[in-house]
Amino acid sequence: MSAEIPVIELRNVDKHYGPLHVLQHINLSVGKGEVLVLIGPSGSGKSTLCRTINRLETIDSGEILIEGQPLPQEGKELAQMRAEIGMVFQSFNLFAHKTILDNVTLGPREVLKMPKDAAEKEAMELLTRVGVDAQAHKVPAQLSGGQQQRVAIARSLAMHPKAMLFDEPTSALDPEMINEVLDVMVELAREGMTMVVVTHEMNFARRVSNRVVFMADGQIVEEGTPSEFFDNPQTARAKEFLDSIRGH
Amino acid sequence: MSAHTVSMRDALYEAPGPKTRRRTRIITGISLVLVAIGVGLIVRQFYVTGQLDAKCWSFFLRQGTWRYLFNGFLGTMRVAATAGVISLVLGVVFMLGRTSGIKPLEVISRVIIDFFRGVPSLLLIYFFYLALPQYGLRISAFWMITLPVALAASGVLAEVFRAGVNAVPKGQTEAALSIGLTPGKTMFKIILPQALRIVVPSLISQLVVVVKDTTVAYVVSYPDLMQNARVLITNNDALVQVYFVVAILYILVNYGINQLSIYMARRSGNPIISRTTENPT
C-alpha cells in the first residue's frame, strides 16, 4: 500500500475562519482501500477537514492531492473531481423534491451522461444492495432516517467514487437505526472502498478501520491503529476524550 | 421513528376546545348580523336614489354590451398573462444576477431590482407612454401597458425568488456539488425547483397585483376591461351598475387565480417539509 500513490493526501494544510485557526498544519494521507477514522471533540475541525477534501471548504495554504493530482479550484475540473469523491452527510441531504430513484440516478445522468434506462437499472441494484429498493418511488420525507442515510450512500456509490467521505453519518439517527447504516459501511469497507469516516462509533472503528486519527483544536494530536488508540492512548487529550465518550 | 410531515395548519393552530368553539359561534353570529345590516343599508340607498330601477340595468340585456365588456376582459387577460410571464422570467434572471457571486453583476441586478420595486408602475407607464416616443421609440398601446406592469412586478418577484432560494437548506447545495453537479446545474435542478414550491403563495399574490395593475391601461388607451367599462359608463350614464359588474369580474378572475394556486400546491404537494430533512446543528 505504501508504494502506491495515496488516494487522498493533505500536505501542510491551514485554514482560518476569521481569527479561528480551524485547521493547523494538517498532514494526512489515505492509501487505496484504507479506512481512516477521524475522531475528536466537537468543534475540533473534523467536518472542516472532511469538507476541504472535496473543496466544499477552501483552504488558506498547503496542498490537497487526489491520486497525486492537485485539487482543481473551479469549473468543470472541480465538478469532475467532486464526482469521484463520494460524500455522506450527517443530515443525509437527499434532494427533497425528487424520488429516491431520481436521487440516485441524477448524478449518473447529469454528470456521467448515462442513458436513463441504464442509470435506473444500476440505481435499483444499488438500492437493493442497501435494502431500500421497496421505497424507490417515494420521496425522502417518507423514509426513516436510517433509510434516508442508506439512500445517501447509494447516491454516492452510483458515481463510482474513488473514495468516500462520511461526516458523522449516524449522529442524527435514532439508536435503533444506527446499525443498519453501519452495516452498509462495513460491507463497503470489506469490498475495498477507500473511506474517511468521522465517527464516534468505537465498535465500527475497531471492526473495519486501519487507522484512527485523533483531532483536537484544529490539530492532529495522535494517530494509530484502533487497538493502539482505544486501548492505549498516548496523550492526555486523547485519554480525556475517550473517557468522556465512554461515559466515565 | 417514521418521517412525519408537519402541515402549516397543525403547526400554527391547535385544535379548538369547547370554549373556543362556542366563542367562534357567537362571533360568527354577530358578524353575519352586521354584514346583513350593511348590505341592507347599501341596497336601500341605491333603491331610494333609483339606481335599482330596471331602466338603469336594461342595457345589460343588449348583446353588444356584453361583447364590449368581454373584449375588454380579453384585453385585460392578454396584458396580465403576458406581463405575468415576462415578470416571472425577468424575476428569475434578476435574482440569478443578484446571487451570482460576480460583484459587478450583483450590483447592477440590485440597482435594477430596487428601481423597479420602488417606482410606482403608473410612473413607468408614463415613461413608456410620454418619454419614449420623444426619442422616436414607438411601441403599441399593448406593450405600453404590458412592459411597465411586467417590469414593476419583476423587481418584486426577484426578491420573492431570492427569499425562496435562501429558504432551501444549504445541505441541498452541498449534496448536489458533491455528486459533481456544476453550480449552475445545482441551481436549476436542485435549488430553484424547491425554491419555487416555497414561494408559490407569494407568486400568486403577485399575479393578483399584476391583474390589478393592468387597470391603469386607460392611460395609454388600451381597450382593457376598465377602459371599456368607462366607455360604457359614458354612453349609458350608469356608473354604479357598470362598476358593480366589472368589480365582480375582477373578483372572479382573482378568485380563479387563487383556486388555481391551491390546485397547484396540492398537485405538487410532496411532503417535503419533514423532521428528518432539517439540518441538525
Ligand SMILES: Nc1ncnc2c1ncn2[C@@H]1O[C@H](COP(=O)(O)OP(=O)(O)O)[C@@H](O)[C@H]1O
Ligand atoms: N462557516 C464557518 N464559519 C465560521 N466558523 C466555523 C464555520 N464552520 C465551522 N466553524 C467553526 O470551526 C470549528 C470547527 O468546526 P467543525 O469542523 O464543524 O468541527 P467538528 O466537525 O470537529 O465538530 C468550530 O469552532 C466551528 O464553530
Ligand SMILES: [Mg+2]
Ligand atoms: Mg462535525
